[in-house]
Amino acid sequence: MEYINLGGVTQMESFLEKFFPEVLTGMKGAKRDAYCKYDNQMLTAFTSSLYIAGVLSSLVASRVTRSVGRQAVMLSGGALFLAGSAVNAAALNIAMLIIGRMLLGFGVGFTAQAAPLYLAETSPARWRGAFTAAYHFFLVLGTLAATVANYFTNRIPGWGWRVSLGLAGVPATVVVVGALFVPDTPSSLVLRGENDMARASLQRIRGLDADIGDEFKDIVVAVEEARRNDEGAFQRLKGKGYRHYLVMMVAIPTFFDLTGMIVISVFAPVLFRTVGFGSQKAILGSVILSVVNLGSVVVSGFVVDRAGRRFLFLAGGVAMLLCQVGVAWMLAGHLGRKNATTMARNYAEGVLALMCLYTFSFGMSWGPLKWVVPSEIYPVEIRSAGQAMTVSIALCLSFAQTQVFISLLCAMKYAIFLFYVGWVLVMTAFMATFLPETKGVPLEAMRTVWAQHWYWRRFVGDAKQDRQVNCL
Numbered sequence: 001m002e003y004i005n006l007g008g009v010t011q012m013e014s015f016l017e018k019f020f021p022e023v024l025t026g027m028k029g030a031k032r033d034a035y036c037k038y039d040n041q042m043l044t045a046f047t048s049s050l051y052i053a054g055v056l057s058s059l060v061a062s063r064v065t066r067s068v069g070r071q072a073v074m075l076s077g078g079a080l081f082l083a084g085s086a087v088n089a090a091a092l093n094i095a096m097l098i099i100g101r102m103l104l105g106f107g108v109g110f111t112a113q114a115a116p117l118y119l120a121e122t123s124p125a126r127w128r129g130a131f132t133a134a135y136h137f138f139l140v141l142g143t144l145a146a147t148v149a150n151y152f153t154n155r156i157p158g159w160g161w162r163v164s165l166g167l168a169g170v171p172a173t174v175v176v177v178g179a180l181f182v183p184d185t186p187s188s189l190v191l192r193g194e195n196d197m198a199r200a201s202l203q204r205i206r207g208l209d210a211d212i213g214d215e216f217k218d219i220v221v222a223v224e225e226a227r228r229n230d231e232g233a234f235q236r237l238k239g240k241g242y243r244h245y246l247v248m249m250v251a252i253p254t255f256f257d258l259t260g261m262i263v264i265s266v267f268a269p270v271l272f273r274t275v276g277f278g279s280q281k282a283i284l285g286s287v288i289l290s291v292v293n294l295g296s297v298v299v300s301g302f303v304v305d306r307a308g309r310r311f312l313f314l315a316g317g318v319a320m321l322l323c324q325v326g327v328a329w330m331l332a333g334h335l336g337r338k339n340a341t342t343m344a345r346n347y348a349e350g351v352l353a354l355m356c357l358y359t360f361s362f363g364m365s366w367g368p369l370k371w372v373v374p375s376e377i378y379p380v381e382i383r384s385a386g387q388a389m390t391v392s393i394a395l396c397l398s399f400a401q402t403q404v405f406i407s408l409l410c411a412m413k414y415a416i417f418l419f420y421v422g423w424v425l426v427m428t429a430f431m432a433t434f435l436p437e438t439k440g441v442p443l444e445a446m447r448t449v450w451a452q453h454w455y456w457r458r459f460v461g462d463a464k465q466d467r468q469v470n471c472l
Contacts, residue, residue, distance in 0.1 A: 012154050015161035019046075019094055042094065043406075049098045051399030053105025054112070055392045061113035062388030069188045070118040075179040077110030081172030089166030104168065105395075111175060112391045117383060120375035121185040122205050125442040129304035132375050133368035137297045140363070142171045143265070144290035151283045186216065187380055187443075190223040218444040222380050236382055244456040245378055247434070249386050253394035255427035256370040257401060259320060260420030261362045264289075264355070272352070285352055292356045296363025308439045309369055310431065316365020317428030323358035324417045324424065327351055331414035370394070376438055377446060 009015055020043050057080075065073045084103030091097045116135050123131030149167050153160035183205070189198035198219070202212045237246050272282035304312060330351055378386035408416050436453045438446065451460040 009150060009161055009164050012150070012161045012164070014156075014158050018161075019091075019097065045403065046094065046097055046101060048399045048402035049101045050105035050108065051395045051402065053102040054109040054395035055399065057106040057109025058113050058388050058391040058395060059109075061110045062384045065114055065117070065188075065388075066191065066384045069184040069192065070114040070121070071179055071182060071184040073110050073114035074118065075176060077107045077114065078172050078175030078179060080104070080107035080110065081175065082169050085166055085168035085172060088168070089162045091162075091165075100165075107172065109391065109395065112395075113384075113387055116371045116375040117387050118182075118185055120372075120443065121187045124206075126440050127305055128376060128443075129309065129372050129439060130301040132372040133297065133301045133304055135371050136368040137294070137301065138171075140290065140294045140297050140367070144287070144294050145170070147283065147287045147290045151280070151287055154280060154283055186219050187223060187383075190220055191380065195220065215442075218442065222444040237385070240459055242382065243459040244450050244453075245382065245386060248374070248377060249389045250393060251427075251430060251434075252370060252374055253390050254397060255423070255430070256366055256394055257397035258420065258423035258427065259362060259366050260324065260417070260424075261359075261366070264358070272348075285355075288352070289355060289359050292359045293363040293367070296360040297368055300364045300368050303364070304368065304372065305439055308437050309373055310435055310437050312365045312369060313431040313435065314428060316361045317424055317431070319361035320358055320365075321421055321424045321428070323354045323361065324421045326354045327358070328414045328417040328421070330354070331417070373435070373438065376441075376443060379447060380443075 061073055064076075080103055084100045084105075084107060086100075087096060087103060088100030091100060116132055119132045119135055120128060146164070146167065150164050153164045156163065183201040184197075186198040186202040186205075189195070189201055199212070199216055202216055202219070203210070206212050206215075236242050237249075272285040300312065330347055374387060374390040405416075408419075412419065434453075434455060436449045436456070438449055441449055447460065450456045
């Protein structure tokens with residue numbers, strides 16, 4: 001997905017020369033503060049415009065998904081991606097760039113709403129973590145492809161950036177074509193009253209020889225009970241019996257963005273240029289990070305349904321914390337002191353190594369689990385609304401962070417990493433205390449996990465929910 005890897009495009013001198021010449025001039029200033037080379041609000045507005053569009057579209061997608069199903073929303077998201085990539089590739093001014101980014105943002109909101117739910121609702125319970133993590137795998141694969149494209153198109157003088165931005169149409173085409181050939185989820189079809197189609201869809205997903213009787217019955221019972229007590233998904237979230245879902249709905253996307261990975265992903269080339277890498281080497285550094293991220297997601301897919309979600313959250317949190325402390329220490333000691341605008345090569349390579357370790361830790365834990373856990377913990381009556389809120393909060397925070405990160409880097413310098421260290425410490429403690437283990441639990445029986453948790457069980461004793469658990 002090109003939107004995660006925009007930082008590579010913003011390092012292309014041909015791109016900066018056409019749209020942001022003042023940034024290019026500042027980069028070449030001999031006395032420019034090492035941490036402030038890219039402090040330009042129009043550049044960050046271009047980067048962050050995608051996220052605000054994604055917030056709006058994900059909220060709309062919640063109601064649309066419930067009405068027309070996951071498949072139709074994924075198809076719409078792919079079409080918006082295609083339109084956005086075409087506008088960006090043909091851009092003649094900053095306004096066209098921002099319009100294209102916003103179209104990509106609408107695509108992000110639709111696909112991020114529907115795709116994780118689709119994977120969670122169609123996967124077997126014992127492998128649901130790996131199946132849902134596949135969504136993050138393809139995000140990272142798209143990021144890697146975009147970074148490699150940036151590396152090679154950066155060598156094309158004048159218009160290489162157009163090729164890079166236009167290549168966002170490739171994954172969009174894959175989404176559109178893929179959505180045309182997959183059935184909608186059984187839960188979504190039952191929710192819309194299409195029971196016969198739902199049974200056929202489940203049979204197709206599980207295989208023609210599979211016995212789907214019990215699983216289909218559980219889906220129908222869960223949906224019918226949700227429909228009988230349907231006073232509105234967002235209205236439900238105000239009730240005591242849904243307090244635990246509301247907390248996780250806010251906490252997981254908030255903590256995800258405060259790991260610091262979103263700004264490292266978007267602005268990795270900026271960071272590498274800051275510590276002394278050239279334009280081409282800065283993009284190559286991003287390629288290396290993307291390869292590491294992809295490898296870690298693959299490993300996570302094999303581990304998540306064996307070791308569990310909690311283990312990965314805790315192990316990843318501790319490792320990320322240590323890496324960020326190391327980066328802050330190296331930058332504090334070797335960049336910016338005595339007006340140094342770069343750092344020695346061996347220390348710059350040390351920063352890259354720590355970034356790789358940090359990226360691997362993130363890719364093992366928060367990267368895929370940010371999609372896995374929210375898509376599986378919500379009951380069917382609030383599943384679309386819960387996913388919409390999760391995606392909206394994440395995109396809203398991403399917008400805020402990408403809008404202010406360059407200014408924070410300029411103001412806080414190396415301490416920006418210590419800022420994220422504090423948050424990683426908080427979120428790791430939160431997950432250790434409040435997240436129950438959900439591996440291997442069928443979606444229709446997920447309430448029992450919360451009913452057995454030492455803290456959340458006080459909120460689960462709702463009469464409507466008790467009936468739904470007992471009938472399962």
